[in-house]
Amino acid sequence: MSNFEAIEIPKIDKSWRAFVQSFRQPKPVIQKIEKEPIWKSRYISLTKPEEILTLVDVGYKAEEINQYAGKKDDTLYLSKFRFLNEEGIEKLLAVTNQLEKLVVPSSYIVGHWLRGVEKYSQFICDMMRDRKFLKELSQMVGVSLISHPIQDAAVVLNKLIASPKKLDNKDNLAAWHLDGMNYVFIILLSEPRMFEGGELIYYRKHKNLFPNRVSSSDRAIHTINLEKPGDTIFMRGSHLYHAVRPLISGERKTLILSFFCPPLAEFDSNTFWHLAPADGLIPTLENWIKFKWSFH
Numbered sequence: 001m002s003n004f005e006a007i008e009i010p011k012i013d014k015s016w017r018a019f020v021q022s023f024r025q026p027k028p029v030i031q032k033i034e035k036e037p038i039w040k041s042r043y044i045s046l047t048k049p050e051e052i053l054t055l056v057d058v059g060y061k062a063e064e065i066n067q068y069a070g071k072k073d074d075t076l077y078l079s080k081f082r083f084l085n086e087e088g089i090e091k092l093l094a095v096t097n098q099l100e101k102l103v104v105p106s107s108y109i110v111g112h113w114l115r116g117v118e119k120y121s122q123f124i125c126d127m128m129r130d131r132k133f134l135k136e137l138s139q140m141v142g143v144s145l146i147s148h149p150i151q152d153a154a155v156v157l158n159k160l161i162a163s164p165k166k167l168d169n170k171d172n173l174a175a176w177h178l179d180g181m182n183y184v185f186i187i188l189l190s191e192p193r194m195f196e197g198g199e200l201i202y203y204r205k206h207k208n209l210f211p212n213r214v215s216s217s218d219r220a221i222h223t224i225n226l227e228k229p230g231d232t233i234f235m236r237g238s239h240l241y242h243a244v245r246p247l248i249s250g251e252r253k254t255l256i257l258s259f260f261c262p263p264l265a266e267f268d269s270n271t272f273w274h275l276a277p278a279d280g281l282i283p284t285l286e287n288w289i290k291f292k293w294s295f296h
């Protein structure tokens with residue numbers, strides 16, 4: 001194990017800081033990016049993941065798994081796959097390269113991010129609503145998915161920038177956390193040869209067995225191998241602790257797509273206090289009320 005792998009990654013701090021943070025978020029200026037390509041359904045080309053983990057595989061009990069219309073909502077993790085062909089990835093990267101200029105510093109989970117990406121990019125907005133896209137992703141996960149109705153949280157561009165003097169600095173890593181979202185796809189956007197470190201890792205046990213302090217040599221820690229831009233994984237973000245190891249050099253960008261299953265609306269894991277530190281108190285109040293009125 002190299003030095004940086006041995007660094008103990010902290011668990012996210014969700015104390016009163018989250019409350020204070022919710023007052024601090026500036027209201028973003030929303031403007032669609034210019035000259036982006038037009039989304040086309042023919043870009044969709046799904047490959048099969050090599051590994052599929054279910055909730056039961058890591059110790060969740062049968063009674064913790066929801067069902068509807070004969071469908072079991074038990075997919076926990078899908079290892080690396082691709083969902084766009086080469087042309088589609090090229091277009092997506094052209095879009096995210098423009099979006100990158102709009103990222104803002106964050107003191108929450110990652111160093112820099114852009115939330116509510118659908119508001120800035122018609123390409124990504126159209127992709128997230130494409131019937132073929134939703135159908136194929138839903139088939140992979142096993143339940144019906146739509147783009148998450150809380151648009152500020154549905155698509156997020158994350159960016160880590162290496163600051164080698166402070167390997168355990170929040171700008172350099174993502175602390176161990178659970179997502180508010182149930183159905184999360186993580187897409188690598190950067191060329192892996194352009195950065196060092198920054199591996200995505202997860203804790204392969206029931207979320208209730210996650211310790212307060214995780215030793216870097218804990219055998220439940222698994223490293224996800226993403227090899228090129230466009231490589232994607234799925235995880236039940238709300239049920240699987242995950243983190244990003246310190247970035248040693250370069251910059252690392254990922255696009256996070258979060259989905260919602262309308263027949264299982266009552267089991268959506270989002271909480272107000274997970275969203276408020278990210279989007280600000282007032283915008284979250286508005287988003288939350290609309291969401292709850294529509295689906296509950």
Ligand SMILES: [Fe+2]
Nearest residue numbers: 178179237242
């Ligand atoms: Fe996450």
